[in-house]
Amino acid sequence: MNKAEKAISVIIFLCFVLSAAGAGGAQPLLEFARIQKLGLNWDPLTGTGYLEKEGSYVSFATDRPFLVYDWKQIAKVSPPYLEANNLVLPEDFQSKVRSLLEDHSHTGNARYSVAAILIDPGHGGKDTGAIGEIGGMRLLEKDLALEVSKRVIDLLRSRFPNRKILVTRKGDSYPTLDDRVAMANSVDLEKDEAVIYVSIHANASFNKTAKGYEVWYLNPEYRRTVVDAETVKEKGKDIAPILNAMLEEEFTTESIILARKVYERLGVELGRQSPGRGIRPEEWFVVRNAKMPSILIEMGFITNPDEGRSLSGSGYLRRIGDAIYNGIVDFIDYFER
Numbered sequence: 001m002n003k004a005e006k007a008i009s010v011i012i013f014l015c016f017v018l019s020a021a022g023a024g025g026a027q028p029l030l031e032f033a034r035i036q037k038l039g040l041n042w043d044p045l046t047g048t049g050y051l052e053k054e055g056s057y058v059s060f061a062t063d064r065p066f067l068v069y070d071w072k073q074i075a076k077v078s079p080p081y082l083e084a085n086n087l088v089l090p091e092d093f094q095s096k097v098r099s100l101l102e103d104h105s106h107t108g109n110a111r112y113s114v115a116a117i118l119i120d121p122g123h124g125g126k127d128t129g130a131i132g133e134i135g136g137m138r139l140l141e142k143d144l145a146l147e148v149s150k151r152v153i154d155l156l157r158s159r160f161p162n163r164k165i166l167v168t169r170k171g172d173s174y175p176t177l178d179d180r181v182a183m184a185n186s187v188d189l190e191k192d193e194a195v196i197y198v199s200i201h202a203n204a205s206f207n208k209t210a211k212g213y214e215v216w217y218l219n220p221e222y223r224r225t226v227v228d229a230e231t232v233k234e235k236g237k238d239i240a241p242i243l244n245a246m247l248e249e250e251f252t253t254e255s256i257i258l259a260r261k262v263y264e265r266l267g268v269e270l271g272r273q274s275p276g277r278g279i280r281p282e283e284w285f286v287v288r289n290a291k292m293p294s295i296l297i298e299m300g301f302i303t304n305p306d307e308g309r310s311l312s313g314s315g316y317l318r319r320i321g322d323a324i325y326n327g328i329v330d331f332i333d334y335f336e337r
């Protein structure tokens with residue numbers, strides 16, 4: 001090796017050491033989450049995920065040079081990238097996530113408070129919804145939905161006098177699905193405030209033995225626009241669709257948690273009287289168009305002779321109302337803890 005060769009090999013060695021030191025800070029996502037004790041949600045299919053600490057969230061996506069927090073705030077970072085099937089987080093990405101999740105003035109309680117709850121009794125007026133027949137008496141879904149909703153609203157109003165508790169219909173009227181969606185989307189909110197949407201229904205089937213309750217949430221595969229026009233102007237057209245995908249993911253996650261809380265409470269309240277049929281994704285109209293965590297509850301089958309009889313009694317409907325109320329309270333406690 002002559003002098004020149006030696007010099008070159010030293011330079012190559014130095015470059016190697018320097019680049020190794022530079023990359024040394026990068027860490028696989030799983031390891032980072034484990035060491036920092038963060039909650040992790042990662043969907044390899046969409047390449048999006050979030051990290052969570054004590055109810056604060058930071059969303060990210062593969063090859064995107066930014067993080068999303070506070071619903072629509074953006075922090076620039078080096079993009080996370082895939083390496084041997086692992087998502088690798090550059091060092092500045094990690095330190096930004098750490099500081100955002102440490103600093104609760106950004107992503108803590110202030111980030112998410114449920115300022116409004118919109119209860120939607122399904123159907124109404126000329127739209128009866130499902131019809132059952134119990135002992136020669138007609139049982140209408142619209143009536144059951146309204147009775148349960150009234151119970152939920154009474155309980156919510158006395159528990160949360162400082163939150164807006166709203167309802168899409170107070171009596172036997174018929175707001176169209178468009179009206180309900182418009183109502184949901186027009187709730188006045190401050191920054192960092194959220195509204196949750198709960199639609200209440202009863203089920204029907206040609207199969208008279210079908211029985212039990214279900215809770216539906218938005219199908220994550222359905223793409224909707226949650227970012228408003230102003231944000232698009234502010235952040236630019238390139239970022240908006242990605243931001244959209246990330247927020248959508250967040251709303252879906254919250255809808256699933258809300259669905260789970262209500263479903264669990266229905267299980268506790270109804271016990272063996274009615275079987276749980278699961279939590280399901282749905283592209284149902286109102287839920288799909290509402291820019292907020294939203295669920296739809298099917299409280300039971302009006303067409304099943306046993307369950308129909310239960311559903312025709314005020315005591316049973318009150319218990320369903322109590323369960324839905326308790327599930328909503330559990331969800332609020334979870335997000336504002």
Ligand SMILES: [Zn+2]
Pocket residue numbers: 122123129130141201202
């Ligand atoms: Zn219905």
